[in-house]
Amino acid sequence: MILKRFLIPLVIICSGAASGFAQDAQKGQEIAQRAEAAGNGYGDFTVQGDMTLRTAGGATSKRRFAAQNLELNGGRNTRYMMVFDWPGDIRGTALLTHSFDKTQDSQWLFLPAAGRVKKISGTGRSGSFVGSEFSYEDMVEQDASSYRHVWLRDEACPNGAGTCHLLQRTPVYKSGYSRQAVWIDTNALRYQLIQYYNRQGQLNKTLTMRSYKKYKGRFWRPSQMTMVNHLTGKSTTLAWKNYQFNVGLQPSQLTREAMTRAQ
Numbered sequence: 001m002i003l004k005r006f007l008i009p010l011v012i013i014c015s016g017a018a019s020g021f022a023q024d025a026q027k028g029q030e031i032a033q034r035a036e037a038a039g040n041g042y043g044d045f046t047v048q049g050d051m052t053l054r055t056a057g058g059a060t061s062k063r064r065f066a067a068q069n070l071e072l073n074g075g076r077n078t079r080y081m082m083v084f085d086w087p088g089d090i091r092g093t094a095l096l097t098h099s100f101d102k103t104q105d106s107q108w109l110f111l112p113a114a115g116r117v118k119k120i121s122g123t124g125r126s127g128s129f130v131g132s133e134f135s136y137e138d139m140v141e142q143d144a145s146s147y148r149h150v151w152l153r154d155e156a157c158p159n160g161a162g163t164c165h166l167l168q169r170t171p172v173y174k175s176g177y178s179r180q181a182v183w184i185d186t187n188a189l190r191y192q193l194i195q196y197y198n199r200q201g202q203l204n205k206t207l208t209m210r211s212y213k214k215y216k217g218r219f220w221r222p223s224q225m226t227m228v229n230h231l232t233g234k235s236t237t238l239a240w241k242n243y244q245f246n247v248g249l250q251p252s253q254l255t256r257e258a259m260t261r262a263q
Contacts, residue, residue: 038189044068095109
């Protein structure tokens with residue numbers, strides 16, 4: 001009888017905890033899906049940008065690039081290509097990403113000096129993208145189906161006014177990260193900050209997105225994204241400008257063959 005007295009409350013507590021976690025997981029997934037949907041429907045766009053690499057000692061170097069993005073299948077799939085055009089030693093280097101709904105993305109890198117296209121896969125996805133603090137997997141779409149999300153709480157946004165949803169997400173596919181903490185503002189569902197934890201559970205990097213601008217009366221895009229590596233003290237900033245929407249991009253312009261011709 002005494003044992004029964006203890007077991008019944010324990011079962012109730014465990015059931016309640018499991019139910020609460022399931023509700024938080026569902027809420028987290030729904031928030032991520034709504035944030036993804038808020039950014040979809042743009043059709044296609046081109047954009048220009050600068051990449052600034054900063055060492056732990058404060059020395060900087062800059063690169064310039066152009067990018068193209070095309071939605072396919074009603075926004076369920078996307079094709080994205082970034083091509084560097086300055087300085088000369090990196091000119092023509094290109095990264096192509098094909099993103100899919102509920103399937104792992106595919107990525108390829110073209111290095112003009114080698115004259116060949118290299119597929120990025122496996123552990124290579126966690127490697128540094130052209131010497132920056134962004135890895136290849138950091139350069140893919142924020143696809144809700146690529147993560148398992150759990151809502152933790154709502155709190156003040158870490159880098160500005162307003163309230164943010166704080167979610168924890170774990171990658172569905174093989175990743176260099178064990179988990180990520182994500183802050184999404186409750187007003188416009190814009191990503192504000194992401195903390196990346198490595199496979200050892202250490203806080204590895206933090207990505208901060210700033211200076212959002214609205215395009216076409218609907219689509220919010222950050223003008224600046226800064227990735228800080230807490231283990232090395234290095235950082236990389238991507239500054240975006242000259243967005244052009246609905247320019248008529250075709251799938252044939254965002255292929256492995258097209259990479260070799262991009263300048």
